[in-house]
Structure formats: structure tokens, C-alpha cells
Amino acid sequence: MLLFILNTVSFIFVAVVINKYQKSTIKLEDAYQMQYKSLILAQELRQSSDDLTRMARTYVITGNSMFEEQFKTVFDIRNGDLPRPQRYNGIFWDFYTLGDKKPILDGEKIALKELMQRANFPESELNLLYASKKESDDLTNLEHKAMNAVKGIFQDENGNYTIHGEPNFKLARDIMHSDEYHEAKIRIMKPIDDFYKAFESRTKQKVDEARIIVKELEFYVNVIVLFSIILFLMSFFIILFRIVYPIDYLRKVMMKLSSNDMSVELEKNKYQDEVGDMIASVQIFKDNTEKLIESEHQIKLAMEEATSANKAKSTFLARMSHELRTPLNAILGFANLLRKSSNINEQEKKNLEVIKRSGNHLLNIINEILELSKIEAGKIELVPKTFEFHEFIKDIESMFAFRCESKGLNFKLNVDSNVPNIIKADEQRLRQILINLLGNSLKFTINGEITLNIYAQNKKLFFEVKDTGIGIDIQNQKKIFKPFEQIKKDDYNSQGTGLGLSITKELISLMGGTIYLKSFIGKGSEFYFSINYEKSVKNKLEEKIFTKDIAGIADVNDDKTILVVDDIKENRDLVVQILNQYGFKTYEASSGEEAIDIFKAHSIDLIFMDILMSGLDGLETTQIIRKDLNKKDIPIIALSANVFEEDKQKAYNSGANDFLSKPFDEKELINILQKYLNIEVVFEKQEKVDFKLSFENVPKDFFEKLIYYCLQMDNESIKDLISTNKLDKKSKKFLEDFLEDFDYQSILKICEKYK
Numbered sequence: 001m002l003l004f005i006l007n008t009v010s011f012i013f014v015a016v017v018i019n020k021y022q023k024s025t026i027k028l029e030d031a032y033q034m035q036y037k038s039l040i041l042a043q044e045l046r047q048s049s050d051d052l053t054r055m056a057r058t059y060v061i062t063g064n065s066m067f068e069e070q071f072k073t074v075f076d077i078r079n080g081d082l083p084r085p086q087r088y089n090g091i092f093w094d095f096y097t098l099g100d101k102k103p104i105l106d107g108e109k110i111a112l113k114e115l116m117q118r119a120n121f122p123e124s125e126l127n128l129l130y131a132s133k134k135e136s137d138d139l140t141n142l143e144h145k146a147m148n149a150v151k152g153i154f155q156d157e158n159g160n161y162t163i164h165g166e167p168n169f170k171l172a173r174d175i176m177h178s179d180e181y182h183e184a185k186i187r188i189m190k191p192i193d194d195f196y197k198a199f200e201s202r203t204k205q206k207v208d209e210a211r212i213i214v215k216e217l218e219f220y221v222n223v224i225v226l227f228s229i230i231l232f233l234m235s236f237f238i239i240l241f242r243i244v245y246p247i248d249y250l251r252k253v254m255m256k257l258s259s260n261d262m263s264v265e266l267e268k269n270k271y272q273d274e275v276g277d278m279i280a281s282v283q284i285f286k287d288n289t290e291k292l293i294e295s296e297h298q299i300k301l302a303m304e305e306a307t308s309a310n311k312a313k314s315t316f317l318a319r320m321s322h323e324l325r326t327p328l329n330a331i332l333g334f335a336n337l338l339r340k341s342s343n344i345n346e347q348e349k350k351n352l353e354v355i356k357r358s359g360n361h362l363l364n365i366i367n368e369i370l371e372l373s374k375i376e377a378g379k380i381e382l383v384p385k386t387f388e389f390h391e392f393i394k395d396i397e398s399m400f401a402f403r404c405e406s407k408g409l410n411f412k413l414n415v416d417s418n419v420p421n422i423i424k425a426d427e428q429r430l431r432q433i434l435i436n437l438l439g440n441s442l443k444f445t446i447n448g449e450i451t452l453n454i455y456a457q458n459k460k461l462f463f464e465v466k467d468t469g470i471g472i473d474i475q476n477q478k479k480i481f482k483p484f485e486q487i488k489k490d491d492y493n494s495q496g497t498g499l500g501l502s503i504t505k506e507l508i509s510l511m512g513g514t515i516y517l518k519s520f521i522g523k524g525s526e527f528y529f530s531i532n533y534e535k536s537v538k539n540k541l542e543e544k545i546f547t548k549d550i551a552g553i554a555d556v557n558d559d560k561t562i563l564v565v566d567d568i569k570e571n572r573d574l575v576v577q578i579l580n581q582y583g584f585k586t587y588e589a590s591s592g593e594e595a596i597d598i599f600k601a602h603s604i605d606l607i608f609m610d611i612l613m614s615g616l617d618g619l620e621t622t623q624i625i626r627k628d629l630n631k632k633d634i635p636i637i638a639l640s641a642n643v644f645e646e647d648k649q650k651a652y653n654s655g656a657n658d659f660l661s662k663p664f665d666e667k668e669l670i671n672i673l674q675k676y677l678n679i680e681v682v683f684e685k686q687e688k689v690d691f692k693l694s695f696e697n698v699p700k701d702f703f704e705k706l707i708y709y710c711l712q713m714d715n716e717s718i719k720d721l722i723s724t725n726k727l728d729k730k731s732k733k734f735l736e737d738f739l740e741d742f743d744y745q746s747i748l749k750i751c752e753k754y755k
Helices: 002-062 065-079 092-096 112-118 123-151 169-176 179-258 274-339 346-377 389-406 427-443 474-479 500-510 569-581 592-601 618-628 645-654 666-677 691-695 700-712 715-724 729-740 744-754
Strands: 153-155 161-164 385-388 410-415 422-425 449-457 460-467 515-520 524-532 550-554 561-565 585-589 606-610 636-640 658-661 680-683
Touching: 002 065, 002 112, 002 123, 002 169, 002 179, 065 092, 065 123, 112 123, 123 153, 123 169, 123 179, 169 179, 179 274, 274 346, 274 569, 385 389, 389 410, 389 427, 389 449, 389 744, 427 449, 427 460, 427 500, 427 524, 500 515, 500 524, 561 569, 561 592, 569 585, 569 666, 585 592, 592 606, 592 618, 606 618, 606 666, 618 636, 618 645, 636 645, 645 658, 658 666, 666 680, 700 715, 700 744, 715 729, 729 744
Parallel strands: 410 449, 561 585, 561 606, 606 636, 636 658
Antiparallel strands: 153 161, 385 422, 449 460, 460 524, 515 524, 550 680
16 A cells, blocks of 8 residues: 555656646747747848848939839838738848839738737837837938939928929939938947847846756656656565565466365465455365365266166166067067967957057056156157158047047047148157047046147147046146156046156157146146147158058068077067068078078078177177178168167167067068068958947847946956847957956947947
8 A cells, every 4th residue: 555655646746847847848948939039020120121221222223113112112011001921031022123023912911019019028128129110210211312312302491302303313322321321220220239138138047047947857857757767666576576476376376276286285374465365265265176176076976876876777777678578579479470360269369469468568668668768868869750741640530539439539630721741750759649648538538529639830830639538636737747647536547657748748848849738627638739840842751661451462482581580489480480471481590600600501681680699699790791791782680679779779880771679560570571672562451340330230238238237347247248249240359358458438438329
């Protein structure tokens, strides 16, 4: 603070002295300027007198009227009767001694006497100039007398020029060179000489005084500048040692702290000022940083533990998925094969249907758990494809219109005209979302209707799923989108994992949309959601997997040979039996080494390759076929119960053309063959079930008994009733499917409608 005050006072003092110095120099300049102007005026007075003398003498000798005119002009300029030329100096009239050239009078009309008054001369000096001017006027009378004598005009006894006679040049010359004229000239110069002496004395005194003040102030300025330099140097070293060095020290400390080097020691007690406060603040920062580093270490350990736990969970889910999917592949696959057999009776077919439904239910649970795990881990990815949206919606409509009709419900579909037909989006995920929401509506709606509204706006598709079902209370609305949460009702049998809506919400979010719910108990529920989409064109449509039942393959070529590689015999047998029933020639291999030997020994058209095998696994075997055996054109289809995206990518990277996840559907396998072997698939013709024709001839007592048994939940009596009545196979199967699902409500709806 003291340093600041000293510097401030020093600067103020310097400013004051410099200000005085500037004023003194201005005063000195004024003195010089006044001296110059005064000399100019005195010089003009003397010069005008000389000009008048010269012009008069020239005139009396030559008689040239030009000099008489110039004489009068000089006289009038001095008296202020004519304008004063702007450059009126001692040589002005020298340029007008020849010819008829007229002088340029472009200045101000002002008498010499007035200029002397403006110059602020002292009274004594002005009197001298006035005396000189008066004498100059007297001299001018003699000059007029001589000039008139040249013209023959002479003075009378009263001094007036009234007498005219012969020009007398001799008289004129005598007057201009007479002692009287020279004495008059001396009388003019005497006051001017005295003026010069007085003026020089006065101006010299003022200049000397101003010089003394200036020199004195110059001394003060030098002293102050020297003092300021000393003060600046002192300030510099004080700042250097008290501020710069400590701040540089703090910088080095902060650099070490920024690199988490906590070994540095701070000199907290060395400075007892603001710098000391800064060091104390850095010490607090250091202490907090040490705590933060310790916290980060703990967080890092926790994250490592969480990562390890997450990895363990992922490993467990992957193994669980593989271990469950592998036997399910055999269960569902062989169940489908047995269902197509003509050597089994109706009861066996029913048992196989139970096996299939149970297996699909278990597979659905596995898929939902894996799906949620992928979403939580951020590993799920959308696969946008170009597809026909209107055809897609018709599939959804046919699926749920049939099921709604069986329960006596109305299904309404409203698609706005602004919805494009060809779009690009993730068709599989959108199908999953709609089936989940419509399936829930179907499950919890007893009577009324289910409505699906669709419209497009701002590059988004908007969906509304509405029903007249039981509704959801406020408490359940808050948790319905959470994992493993289900609506619990005494009169409803809740099935599933409770993951459907949780997965639906996450999928909608991934597709760039949102979902929200409006529901009232006893009135129904309304789900609203949106997704992003892009308009596309027809030529970008991808080939669809067929959904109709397969009757066979046209013109099977016996030369088409397929190699099935799997270390589990049941999985090999399933694939081989499916292929054999369509007439393909097959080879089996239980390991990668055996597959390579068979591939070398036979001509193979396509390979189904299991991934996870002991010894040489499917990935390594595929790489050997592609690289070592240089067979890049042979289609290799990866078969695996590991269905994570990274597993699929590994298969593609190793050289696989496609990926088929276990358990696979027979239609998926045939689609692969159609894609890579160019086979022609023949489909079965599907017939639509007409409930009205099916039940219109059934007696009413059948429906009354069926209602009674349903209310008693007597499955055995219901089965006996169905088997003993004359119903067609499709109607019987339809009722038996409801019974297997314990869906008594749907059976009761049919009874109420047709009894």
C-alpha cells in the first residue's frame, strides 16, 4: 500500500512540474513572438519611410507618374485607407519598379498606428513610434512639395498649393537633398532607434526571466525523473521479490498439483500478505485435491468392481443363453418335425403343441431377459431397413383381428393418408413394440374394442393403441414401465416376465421417440408413442422372409450337398433331418478338424457351421476354409446359441456369409437355402376360419355345458365335451388352444356369441 501511495504522489508531482514547465516554455515562446512582431512593426515604419523617400526622389528625377502613384499608395496603406498586402515586407515594392504592373492589395484595411496598439506595447514605446510616425508625416510634406514642383505647382503664403507655373526640377532636387530633408529623416530615425533600445531591453528582460524559470523547472524535471527511475526500480524489485517470484512459485506448485504430485510442500508462513493468503488457498486446494484423489481412487475401485460384476453378469447371461438355447433348439426343432409326421394321433399332436408353446414361452423369457441386459449395457443397436409399411400394418391387423374376433372384440385400424408406404426404420423392433402393446390390450380387455391409430408428422410416425379394458390405476401407472413389474388382478392370470413394457419403452427411446400412458379403471387404457423414420423408395426394399407354411421345394437337385458342423449330435440330427426331408444330400462333422477333412474330400455347396466347439471352433474353421483352402465362394452359415451382436460380428469377420441363431425356425433355415442355393419354395394354401360357419350348426346345449365347465374351470370335462361333439378340426383346435392357455374368458365370449 505504501509503495502505491509513493508512486501515486510521485506521478502527481511529476505532472504538476511538467505542467508548469509547459506553461513557462509557452511564456518564453510568447516573449519571442512579441519581440518578433514588434520588430516587424518598427521595421515597417522605417521601411515605409525609406520607400516614400525613394519613390519621391525617383519621381523628381524622372518625372514618371508611376512613382508618384506608388508614393500615394504607400502613404494610404500606412494610414489604413487602402488594404494592406498579405505579404507586405521590405522587398514588396521592388517587384513594381518597371512596367505598368499594379500591386495586389489583398489584405485588411488597417493603419500602422492601430497595429502598434494591438501589439500591446507599453505607453512609452508607443509614444516613440508615434513620434517617429509624426516626423515621418512632416518629411512627407517636403516630399509632396518637391513632387509638386516637378508638376509646376507651388505653395502660396498660406502653405497651400495654388500657384501654378513652369515645372522646376532643380527646386525639387534641392528639396529632396537639402539639409532640411536629411534633418527630418534623422528626426524620424531617432525615435525608432530609441524604440529599438527600449524594446530590446524590455523583451530581453522577459526572455531572460522566462529562461530562468524554464531552466529551474528543467532541473526539477530532471530531479523528479531521476527520483521516479529510482522509485520505479525499487518498485520493480519489490514486485519481483514480493509478487512475481511468489506467483511463479505458486505456478510451479500448481503445475505439480495438476499432475497429481502431492509431494510438494507449501511455505505457508513465509509471506504475511495477500500472497500468503493465496498460498494458504493453494494449500486448501492441495488438501481438497488429496481428498479428491482418494475419492477418485475409491470410485475407480468401485467402477472396476462394477465392471467386473457387469462382465460376470454378461458372461453368466451369455452362458445361460447358450445352455438354454441349445436344448431348446432340439426340443422345438424335433417337436416341429414330429408335428408334420403322419404317424401320430391327435393326442400326440396336442402334446407336441404343448411342447412347442412351452418352449416358445421359455424362449421368449430368455429373449426378454437378454434384451433388457443389452439395453442396460448400451449394446443394443437398431437395424433400419426399407420396408412396405402398409403391408407391415396389414400383417399386424390380420394377426390381432383374428384374435379379437375370437374374444368377441372389435379391432379397428385407422391409418392416416399422410403415412408413406415405403419407409426406412427398424421393422423388427417396431413389430415387437406393437405386438407387445396390442397383446397387452387383448389380454386385459373383456368386451368392447381395441383401436390402433397411425399418422405421420414432422418426420415422425405417431401410434395410438387404445382399448376398453380393465384400465390401470395411478399407482400401477407409475411403475408399469419398470422391469419385472406386472398388473396383479385376482381375475387375471398374469403370465410373462414383466419386462415387455420396460423393453418397449427403451426401444421407443432408441428409435427417437417417447411413450406415455392415459388410463382409467374400468374404462380402458391408451398408449401413445412415436418413432423416427425416413421416406424411402421401392427399389431399396429387401427380400422378405416368407411366413406361410412350407409344403416343399420344387425340383430339388440331388447334386446340392450341405455340410452340417456341430459338436452336439442332437443339433446335427435336427438340421440333417430337416434338410433330408426336402431332398438335400448332407454330411455331418462333430468338430472343426473333421469338417475340414470332409470339405477337402467332397464337393460341398453350403456349410452350416456351429461356432462354439471344443478344439478347433467354428470361427477358426471358417477362417481356414476362407484363407488356407482359398474357398471364398462357398456359403458358410454360422449357427450359434450365442446371440449377442458381438458374437454375430465375430462370425462375419471370420468369413461367414450369414448368421442363424439357435433355436432356429425351419422357415429361417429354408430362407437361407433359398437365398444362397437359388431354390424354389412351395407354400401351403391357407384357409381362413369362418367362425360363423363353424359354430352355426352346433346345438345350444353344447354352449351351455361349455359355459358351465368354464365357470368350474373343469378342463377334463371341457376336453370330453369338445371331442364328443361334431366340430370340424380347426374349430376343435381353436378351442383347445384357448384351453391350453387357460383362457376361459375367450371361450365364454364365443359361447355368448353363438349359443
